[in-house]
Amino acid sequence: MTQKPIFRPIESKEVPYLKVWMFSSVISLLIILIGYLLLLFHTNCLSSVPLYIIVLAMILAIIPLNFLLCAIDRYFLKRSKKQYNKVLIDHKGITFLNTYNQIIIAKILWNNIQRRYDQKYDIELLISGGRYLTFYFIWSLRPTYDAKIPLWSAQKFASMFSKFTNAHELTRTLISGIVTFRPDIRIDSEVYTIYKIDPVTLEKDYALIKQMKSLEFKFFAYSIIGTLIIISLICVFINQ
Numbered sequence: 001m002t003q004k005p006i007f008r009p010i011e012s013k014e015v016p017y018l019k020v021w022m023f024s025s026v027i028s029l030l031i032i033l034i035g036y037l038l039l040l041f042h043t044n045c046l047s048s049v050p051l052y053i054i055v056l057a058m059i060l061a062i063i064p065l066n067f068l069l070c071a072i073d074r075y076f077l078k079r080s081k082k083q084y085n086k087v088l089i090d091h092k093g094i095t096f097l098n099t100y101n102q103i104i105i106a107k108i109l110w111n112n113i114q115r116r117y118d119q120k121y122d123i124e125l126l127i128s129g130g131r132y133l134t135f136y137f138i139w140s141l142r143p144t145y146d147a148k149i150p151l152w153s154a155q156k157f158a159s160m161f162s163k164f165t166n167a168h169e170l171t172r173t174l175i176s177g178i179v180t181f182r183p184d185i186r187i188d189s190e191v192y193t194i195y196k197i198d199p200v201t202l203e204k205d206y207a208l209i210k211q212m213k214s215l216e217f218k219f220f221a222y223s224i225i226g227t228l229i230i231i232s233l234i235c236v237f238i239n240q
Contacts, residue, residue, distance in 0.1 A: 009090040124188035
């Protein structure tokens with residue numbers, strides 16, 4: 001006999017600052033490169049400046065610009081009433097919280113989930129192609145006085161955990177909570193397939209997590225390589 005899955009509360013884990021800093025650095029460098037190219041095409045004064053001076057100036061400019069981008073993001077997050085940086089999933093439901101100003105952005109309780117009698121499943125995924133592959137988490141929620149249900153709760157809910165390093169764990173716990181506290185809710189098997197969750201044990205797929213980390217590493221690696229290629233092309237263009 002298969003053991004019934006055990007529900008364990010969980011909280012989100014923020015992206016490490018080093019990763020945020022690396023991402024901001026890439027953006028900062030691209031901004032500087034675009035600015036340099038615009039100046040290069042509008043004036044010839046830069047062509048007389050030694051290459052090492054230009055490279056050094058770009059590197060020195062990245063540091064304050066990078067910290068500025070991080071500071072701006074933190075500034076608006078601290079004052080935002082719509083952005084969150086913490087998610088808690090417990091025996092009551094899902095809470096989205098801004099820990100900087102202690103504002104609860106959203107609070108969805110397990111008893112807020114409704115049956116959809118006109119549909120085959122109560123919870124399912126709608127995959128939209130278009131320019132970007134988007135997953136729409138389709139369900140029906142009933143507002144109550146002790147809940148705080150936002151407008152985005154019915155659509156694109158599947159991407160609400162994507163900003164955290166343990167996004168897969170959060171999704172697995174969400175499904176586990178629904179199965180545990182709302183066994184009457186019918187979940188489409190496609191949900192388990194997309195998120196690589198065993199519908200019986202509700203255990204995570206370690207191979208998928210490893211693949212996701214590999215993709216993240218490749219993204220940063222390709223970003224750095226692409227930046228170096230752009231710098232090399234600029235150097236070749238200057239020396240011509």
